[in-house]
Amino acid sequence: MNVTNQKGMSIGISVAIYQVIKLVLNMILGGGLDTLTLIIGAAAFILAITGIKYGNYAVAIALALIALTNLPANISNIGSNWIYLIEGIIDILAAVVLCTNSDVKEQFSRGLK
Secondary structure, X not given: OOOOOHHHXXXXXXXXXXXXXXXXXXXXOOOOXXXXXXXXXXXXXHHHHHOEOOHHHHHHHHHHHHHHHHHHHHHHOHHHHHHHHHHHHXXXXXXXXXXXXXXXXXXXXXXXX
């Protein structure tokens, strides 16, 4: 495990755990297994532990793209999709933290070795 910044690694792992919680919630709500969410969660976890340079940006971009892609449908059907809108907002906030937090940036500063 390559820990450059413990707090930064914890934030990255928190984003991964959130993705797993979101996956389970969506399965309970009848959405089935969302493979993309599972992949993002696994990637966030692995990248947070290894601290691979710019891994935080890769996870943030994936989160933001998914949230922004689903945003119009979630807003237009807000009565039945409010939980998904909240998930999208959390995804955007997580992406912002992954891109702007100095501890996260420090943790994700290792090159491939």
